[in-house]
Amino acid sequence: MATMLDRVGTGLQALAHGLRLTFATLVGPKNTVMYPLKKVDVSPRWHGLLALPIDPQTGNDLCIICFQCERVCPSRCIHIEASGKGKERLLTRFDIEMDKCQYCGLCVEVCPTEAIVFVPHYEASTYNRSTLLYDLEDLHRAAPKEPIARGVIK
Ligand code: SF4
Numbered sequence: 333m334a335t336m337l338d339r340v341g342t343g344l345q346a347l348a349h350g351l352r353l354t355f356a357t358l359v360g361p362k363n364t365v366m367y368p369l370k371k372v373d374v375s376p377r378w379h380g381l382l383a384l385p386i387d388p389q390t391g392n393d394l395c396i397i398c399f400q401c402e403r404v405c406p407s408r409c410i411h412i413e414a415s416g417k418g419k420e421r422l423l424t425r426f427d428i429e430m431d432k433c434q435y436c437g438l439c440v441e442v443c444p445t446e447a448i449v450f451v452p453h454y455e456a457s458t459y460n461r462s463t464l465l466y467d468l469e470d471l472h473r474a475a476p477k478e479p480i481a482r483g484v485i486k
């Protein structure tokens with residue numbers, strides 16, 4: 333009998349604890365925001381869209397066309413083409429299929445020149461899947477003015 337009463341007592345204690353937490357949360361400060369009317373600042377390490385920042389010193393891409401990001405991408409969504417040889421080599425295609433990207437960050441990590449970065453932009457949803465193919469121009473446009481995340485120009 334005593335065991336049964338102990339159990340009921342423990343149950344009531346747990347109930348009281350749960351209710352206390354519920355009411356404290358009800359009247360306490362709110363952590364949610366009225367998105368999209370309000371937006372939160374994302375972490376500097378946020379994996380948003382990918383971008384290719386232009387080197388402000390030279391006005392050119394930082395990409396040295398080593399193909400490492402294309403090779404390491406587990407989703408096979410990076411497509412790079414180049415023309416010319418040696419120092420004359422030119423980037424002619426840099427496409428990322430963002431609908432296939434899993435935001436793993438391997439491309440950013442592997443890049444030796446910090447030519448590919450994440451930007452804090454996260455509102456890329458669309459009803460048209462074809463608009464999620466980002467070409468060189470799109471990737472330049474998405475480049476951040478200020479460096480964020482790792483793998484960005486100093
Ligand atoms: S974040 Fe990952 S999946 Fe997306 S392009 Fe880079 S390597 Fe590929």
Ligand code: SF4
Nearest residue numbers: 395396398399401443
């Ligand atoms: S890893 Fe960096 S430098 Fe190499 S191709 Fe990709 S973006 Fe260009």
